[in-house]
Amino acid sequence: MRTLTRLLDRRTALLGVATLSLALTMTACGKADTGTSSDGESGGSGDKPLSIVFLPKNLGNPYFDASDAGGKKAVEALGGTFSEVGPQTASPDAQVQYINTAAQQHASAIVLSANDPKAVGSALTQAKSSGTKIVTFDSDTEAQYRDLFVNQASPEGIAKAQVDGLAEQIGDSGEIAILSASANATNQNAWIDLMKKDLQADHPDIKLVDTVYGNDDDQTSFDKTAALLKNHPNLKGIISPTTVGIAAAARYLSTSKSKGKVALTGLGTPNQMRKFVEDGTVTEFYLWNPTDLGTLAAYAAAALANGEITGKEGDKFTAGDLGDYTVGADNTVLLGDPTGFNKDNIGDFDF
Template sequence: MSLGNSTVRRVTAVTAATAVMALGIAACGGTTKNSVAKSTPTAGNTASANPNAATRKGLTIAYLPKQVNNPYFTTSDNGGKKAVEALGEKYKEVGTSSGTDTAGQVSYVNSLTQQRVSAIAVSAQDPGALCTGLNQARKSGIKVVTYDSDTNPGCRDVAISQASSVDLGRTEVQLMAQQIGDKGQIAILSAAQTATNQNTWIGYMKDELKKPQYKNVKLVKIAYGNDDAQQSFQQTQGLLQQYPNLKGIISPTTVGIKAAAQYLSGSKYKGKVKLTGLGQPNDMRSYVANGTVQAFELWDPAKLGALAGYAAIALASGQISGAPGQTFTAGDMGKYTIGANSVVVLGKPTVFNKSNIANFHF
């Protein structure tokens, strides 16, 4: 997919260079570069599987996002709904209206276990808080797939990663550094402090910033907007008041980057303080057009949700157990291979800018 200009091609080239290392690393949270080697195999995923087994009928696949009515998860879960129903299975979605209500997520896991659903696709608000409930579900024969944000590896059968953590963390720093000329103060506007995917990406951002070419780029603060539009807007305002010489903000959350763009667009900082991160084209289109944002990146969240659904059905049908090296077919998305730590990577992130954003509608 063409990314449209030399700046983006430079980012893509560097991203490609990390691909070999990225294959074995989870993109969404439950693992980091240090924990991959230390984590134990996912419990139960070494069972035998029959890749030629027929898809079971009468399955119920339940989606538990971090937050219902969040545009990002609405898009991803609708992608899951389409995939699940295309195979003739039943889809349902449950969840809390807050992106930080971990106790609420635990309650929904327990409820779904009592309902004896076939599989749970969950985006975890916290890496460990759901483990007791999820493992109880698995003991009851329910398959567990994480998507967007992982649990600890021992608490699920398969994790669906948006992209490699290495790619996402490093390329966001690269995008920002190019826009500020490799010099100046920057801040990160994250979601919740416990969000596993956010913390993993931020870890790779910090690691990227250690390279010599970023010696004049200083990360001054990590702020948390809790995936709430109003809080993220206020955190953006606070960053600029606290650091009047701030040159850029990286927001690896679709809610955060949109709120930050909204603030910058109506302020004296428009075009002066650079903004990048993870956003949806439909949310960011006007801010790219008016010059508030030059470039940002993301994957297709609908495909992420769909891949979670296909994996859940393959698990519930006995076609895969979650063991590394196993493969399954995800409809017209093609064949996917389960990698280290039972992680399946959706693909490379796409960089969006003025030259290509009109080609995307999600």
């Protein structure tokens, strides 16, 4: 069974690379596709058509489905060609082959949510040297490997929203645990470090007893939730700062004797969490709009590819209907603050 799984994963990866190669080759060779939008604006730098490749942590993830849909709409509005490729499993080096292929096909830009801050560094460096712009979003690499990072919200704001939200739900005391994505995920680790600081500074009666990793896999996250409840019988709350993790944890809690006794919060999308809010499994969870995040990343990538910005602090660009943005310190663009979703407002959102 393991051999068959490996063969299927390899076949999927090769098909993804082939799809990307075909899309980019058609863009490069298609004379009619000049990269000019309907309003006459250039879709790329000079005469080169705009081609932007979105590379999420893994395919089939509802969060990245939403963010990449926003990116696709933005790229097409700019008259460019959009491609989405990626691995089925979010492992540290699984994205390397897709980066290499995009660079070899001279993509204008790669928009990447990194599974590891260093593992893709060499591939990204080579891609940059070939003229491809690198934009990270959602999960960053080390700064030298990219031109710009589009951050969904400030790490401090994300961490504080989740910690304060759970503290309110459990009466600001008791044992809690964290169900994260992969152990090497840059954004997850940054948030967890800040959560620990928030707990120590503002919630001294809450004890973090365990941090486990579901690797952004539904079944693994489901099993990790079960193990947390078994290993910590006095657990009062779980924070899962990953869309796959919080949905899997909610699914487990919803049919367990811990429903209504163990609070759950974290980062999720309204559509995947709606039923768990409505049935009382989850009181409130948080997220920015991932569609807007993908939109912003696409416009940032296009601005870099078109030479409108270089990614330095103070650079300004317009992101369609999202409005104007300014590049901040460390070559970072900030989307905004996270939103809390609960019974009162979850019906207002569809993503």
